[in-house]
Amino acid sequence: MIVLRGITKRFPGVVANDHIDLEVRRGEIHALVGENGAGKSTLMRILYGLYQPDEGTIEVNGRPVVIDSPRTALALGIGMVHQHFMLIPRFTVAENVILGSEPAGAFGRLQRREAEERVRELCQQYGFALDPAAEVSTLSVGEQQRVEIIKVLYRGAGVLILDEPTAVLVPQEVDELFVNLRRLREQGKTIIFISHMLDEVLEISDRITVLRRGRVVGTVPAAGTTKSQLAEMMVGRPVLLELEHPPVMPGDVRLEARDITVAGRGGKPAVHRVSLAVRAGEIYGIAGVEGNGQTEFVEALVGLRPVISGQILIDGQEVTHATARAVRLLGVANIPEDRHRRGLVLPMAVWENVVLGHHARRQFLNGAFVDRQAVESFADKQVEKFDIRLSSIDVPALALSGGNQQKVIVAREFSFSPKVLIAAQPTRGLDIGATEFVERQLLEARANGMAVLLISANLEEVLSLSDRIGVMYSGELVAEFRRGEATPQELGLYMTGTRRQTAGTGVSPS
Amino acid sequence: MKWRLFALQFATPLLAILFGVLIASIIVLAIGQNPLDVFGVLIRFGLLRSDSLLSILFKATPLIFAGLAVALSFRAALWNIGVEGQFYIGAFTAAYIGFTLKGLPIFIHLPLTILAAAAGGMAWALIPIVLKLRRGAHEVITTIMMNYIAAALILYLIADVFRDPSQVGTPRVRTPEFPPSARVPSMGPLLELFGLTGPDANKVNWLLPFGLVLCVVFAIVLSRTRFGYEVRAVAFSPLAAEAAGIPNARIQFLMFMLSGAVAGLVGLNDVLGFFGYLDIDFPKGLGFLGISVALLAKNNPLGVILAALLFGFLDRGAQGVQFFARTPKEVIVILQALIILAIVVAYELMTRYVRKQRKREAERPPPAATVAAEAGR
Numbered sequence: 001m002i003v004l005r006g007i008t009k010r011f012p013g014v015v016a017n018d019h020i021d022l023e024v025r026r027g028e029i030h031a032l033v034g035e036n037g038a039g040k041s042t043l044m045r046i047l048y049g050l051y052q053p054d055e056g057t058i059e060v061n062g063r064p065v066v067i068d069s070p071r072t073a074l075a076l077g078i079g080m081v082h083q084h085f086m087l088i089p090r091f092t093v094a095e096n097v098i099l100g101s102e103p104a105g106a107f108g109r110l111q112r113r114e115a116e117e118r119v120r121e122l123c124q125q126y127g128f129a130l131d132p133a134a135e136v137s138t139l140s141v142g143e144q145q146r147v148e149i150i151k152v153l154y155r156g157a158g159v160l161i162l163d164e165p166t167a168v169l170v171p172q173e174v175d176e177l178f179v180n181l182r183r184l185r186e187q188g189k190t191i192i193f194i195s196h197m198l199d200e201v202l203e204i205s206d207r208i209t210v211l212r213r214g215r216v217v218g219t220v221p222a223a224g225t226t227k228s229q230l231a232e233m234m235v236g237r238p239v240l241l242e243l244e245h246p247p248v249m250p251g252d253v254r255l256e257a258r259d260i261t262v263a264g265r266g267g268k269p270a271v272h273r274v275s276l277a278v279r280a281g282e283i284y285g286i287a288g289v290e291g292n293g294q295t296e297f298v299e300a301l302v303g304l305r306p307v308i309s310g311q312i313l314i315d316g317q318e319v320t321h322a323t324a325r326a327v328r329l330l331g332v333a334n335i336p337e338d339r340h341r342r343g344l345v346l347p348m349a350v351w352e353n354v355v356l357g358h359h360a361r362r363q364f365l366n367g368a369f370v371d372r373q374a375v376e377s378f379a380d381k382q383v384e385k386f387d388i389r390l391s392s393i394d395v396p397a398l399a400l401s402g403g404n405q406q407k408v409i410v411a412r413e414f415s416f417s418p419k420v421l422i423a424a425q426p427t428r429g430l431d432i433g434a435t436e437f438v439e440r441q442l443l444e445a446r447a448n449g450m451a452v453l454l455i456s457a458n459l460e461e462v463l464s465l466s467d468r469i470g471v472m473y474s475g476e477l478v479a480e481f482r483r484g485e486a487t488p489q490e491l492g493l494y495m496t497g498t499r500r501q502t503a504g505t506g507v508s509p510s
Numbered sequence: 511m512k513w514r515l516f517a518l519q520f521a522t523p524l525l526a527i528l529f530g531v532l533i534a535s536i537i538v539l540a541i542g543q544n545p546l547d548v549f550g551v552l553i554r555f556g557l558l559r560s561d562s563l564l565s566i567l568f569k570a571t572p573l574i575f576a577g578l579a580v581a582l583s584f585r586a587a588l589w590n591i592g593v594e595g596q597f598y599i600g601a602f603t604a605a606y607i608g609f610t611l612k613g614l615p616i617f618i619h620l621p622l623t624i625l626a627a628a629a630g631g632m633a634w635a636l637i638p639i640v641l642k643l644r645r646g647a648h649e650v651i652t653t654i655m656m657n658y659i660a661a662a663l664i665l666y667l668i669a670d671v672f673r674d675p676s677q678v679g680t681p682r683v684r685t686p687e688f689p690p691s692a693r694v695p696s697m698g699p700l701l702e703l704f705g706l707t708g709p710d711a712n713k714v715n716w717l718l719p720f721g722l723v724l725c726v727v728f729a730i731v732l733s734r735t736r737f738g739y740e741v742r743a744v745a746f747s748p749l750a751a752e753a754a755g756i757p758n759a760r761i762q763f764l765m766f767m768l769s770g771a772v773a774g775l776v777g778l779n780d781v782l783g784f785f786g787y788l789d790i791d792f793p794k795g796l797g798f799l800g801i802s803v804a805l806l807a808k809n810n811p812l813g814v815i816l817a818a819l820l821f822g823f824l825d826r827g828a829q830g831v832q833f834f835a836r837t838p839k840e841v842i843v844i845l846q847a848l849i850i851l852a853i854v855v856a857y858e859l860m861t862r863y864v865r866k867q868r869k870r871e872a873e874r875p876p877p878a879a880t881v882a883a884e885a886g887r
């Protein structure tokens with residue numbers, strides 16, 4: 001029902017889409033996979049009218065169309081679920097849904113009641129668990145995403161585009177999302193789905209189209225295709241899917257939190273009396289559903305959030321109330337969870353972003369001046385090493401694909417031989433090749449005596465990389481395991497608060 | 511192909527001005543006059559007479575400082591609407607140091623006077639920025655309030671506290687005169703060597719080159735130094751800057767203080783360079799004009815110079831138009847505003863167009879050799 005023919009889109013220096021042919025059938029879940037920078041998001045933005053193709057045609061229901069804006073796309077029944085939620089926290093679900101297409105009565109009076117009713121109907125029709133009268137600020141990430149989906153449905157879309165919807169979800173939420181998506185498919189909706197998690201892609205989709213460097217490699221049915229086949233199509237070579245985890249003798253304690261409490265919103269502490277210690281040569285994984293205090297915990301550790309009580313030590317040195325700069329100078333690197341807000345200055349060039357936070361190092365300065373040559377040659381090296389796909393290091397960071405933005409941050413944080421690395425969702429948005437590379441880097445750093453605190457919503461990743469695993473629930477560390485001691489199911493029980501270890505039974509660093 | 515784009519980029523400001531002229535012509539027609547006459551006078555009077563050139567330079571000087579002051583704050587994502595008030599206070603502190611200190615040589619007295627002006631501007635900028643960084647009060651509101659206070663305070667100081675006693679009983683309300691050691695020397699003698707003479711030759715003073723140097727220095731600081739890098743990071747993304755260990759508050763504080771210091775210098779052109787005393791009727795509104803100058807210059811310190819010159823020209827030309835073309839003064843003010851507005855709009859459209867052309871250029875299929883190299887990567 002949607003046919004793209006010969007779609008080509010060029011950005012300065014790159015061909016993001018190179019004569020792409022794609023056919024999406026009515027009522028199917030069609031997955032789009034490919035390496036970082038392969039052109040998936042660009043193609044979807046074209047379909048949603050955010051970009052204009054340089055060449056090629058689009059047909060919807062057999063009619064050739066020109067989609068010059070999202071408005072036109074919606075009129076054609078094509079809607080996109082934004083990856084970065086655009087919701088107003090203080091509004092209710094219903095208010096957010098109708099925002100921009102408010103049903104106004106006489107004299108422009110907002111018909112709140114009707115709106116709520118309509119949203120409630122939609123939720124019922126598609127089996128979405130959502131209260132239209134709830135304030136969005138009280139919702140979990142998964143629920144907010146549901147609001148975004150309802151928003152698109154409310155505008156009458158028959159085709160839904162979801163660009164990496166699962167990147168921000170925990171496993172349970174992914175399952176719920178998939179239930180919802182199947183329900184939508186049953187009702188005749190068409191779904192285009194982008195993800196780097198091949199297991200998910202194989203599970204949910206009917207057909208899969210693989211892109212590589214802006215071109216279509218092929219479209220295959222999900223049934224009968226294996227993960228490694230798909231990976232090979234994407235990367236163009238076989239990919240190792242398992243990583244070795246050799247034993248490393250842990251050294252001194254590098255990072256220690258003693259009983260720390262961190263303020264949250266509305267008086268209730270976001271982190272409550274958490275203690276943990278990470279040794280050199282150790283990866284400590286924190287598993288937990290997002291929003292259970294991990295963000296605040298990390299911000300407290302790196303000096304971005306005040307600590308109410310307790311102590312933080314780096315290498316035995318107290319840094320409880322130190323500034324972010326001081327903590328960084330002590331050799332603590334941080335891959336922040338929110339790469340757009342914390343990790344990058346999007347309008348600044350890539351070469352400037354690669355040294356952000358390290359720009360004051362002597363090697364990059366020439367007196368008070370930035371030694372542009374030194375920074376650029378450093379940036380070139382990182383681009384090479386981390387395989388960052390870009391046309392030039394002079395482009396602003398916002399022109400990079402999501403995965404390549406993440407690589408810029410990872411490259412920066414790994415570069416200055418930190419003693420401690422605090423990595424929140426380090427592989428979010430990365431393709432399998434890049435994920436493998438980053439995980440390998442983490443293990444290598446561990447072998448070289450770095451202490452790593454890994455915060456990830458991806459249980460598989462936590463389990464495969466960590467030497468010890470702590471589970472955070474509701475701002476507290478409710479359980480701690482050694483490697484191999486816990487199964488994903490067990491962790492899940494702790495993560496959802498169904499179970500907790502009583503205080504003192506945690507494993508101390510060996 | 512490259513040169514065409516280059517030429518286009520170069521022509522952008524000119525085309526923008528042309529567009530401004532076009533819009534203004536419509537207004538002139540509407541009031542029943544011949545645009546050719548009006549613009550003829552504007553050009554002939556405003557550009558082709560050497561005394562007009564001098565007048566333009568004199569008028570542009572304070573606007574350079576005002577535009578730079580505003581641009582500095584805008585560059586740090588701060589809205590210093592208080593340049594007006596800061597310049598009043600700066601003018602007063604300069605005058606105070608000017609008439610109270612006596613018997614000093616010029617190379618001590620004059621720098622002290624200029625420093626006093628900068629300090630005055632900074633002092634007036636201090637309250638809004640501290641309120642913002644400590645209490646979150648928005649600087650647009652507080653600086654506007656400070657403008658009112660400055661306006662009233664300066665009248666009080668000139669009229670009631672520091673009024674020149676020798677003038678009491680006359681209608682002149684002003685501070686005592688400064689000794690020559692506190693005055694900025696005129697560039698008249700130098701300009702004369704270049705054949706530029708006229709009644710305004712002595713008005714043009716060494717604050718002009720000082721302002722130009724200041725603009726160049728800030729252009730370099732903002733684009734090339736570590737400090738400039740941090741300013742950009744803070745302005746674009748305070749959260750990312752914070753995470754990178756860049757002290758947001760300190761950077762914003764410094765930039766606002768610099769803005770205030772430069773703002774303090776705005777009044778010197780008239781006070782130290784021309785009158786030699788601070789009159790209650792000293793020129794006002796320069797701080798607000800600075801906002802327009804900065805906008806026109808896109809907050810670029812070098813652009814500020816050009817924008818200030820353009821404002822100076824329009825101002826000078828307007829005098830001629832009023833006199834020779836017998837156009838009402840109000841219409842001229844409207845024309846000035848329209849021309850500026852049209853330039854801003856046209857400039858924006860033109861840069862967009864150039865950018866698009868650029869992109870098209872870049873998208874041209876690259877030569878075969880690079881394609882092969884790409885494929886082999």
Ligand SMILES: Nc1ncnc2c1ncn2[C@@H]1O[C@H](COP(=O)(O)OP(=O)(O)OP(=O)(O)O)[C@@H](O)[C@H]1O
Pocket residue numbers: 011012014015016034035036037038039040041042043389390391398399400401402403404429431
């Ligand atoms: N606005 C833009 N300006 C310049 N280049 C861009 C822009 N948007 C995307 N690109 C480039 O186009 C290419 C494709 O990017 P796109 O975002 O479509 O990749 P993607 O497949 O979604 O990757 P990811 O998996 O990392 O999200 C990249 O090389 C990117 O740098």
Ligand SMILES: [Mg+2]
Pocket residue numbers: 040041042163401402403
């Ligand atoms: Mg993408």
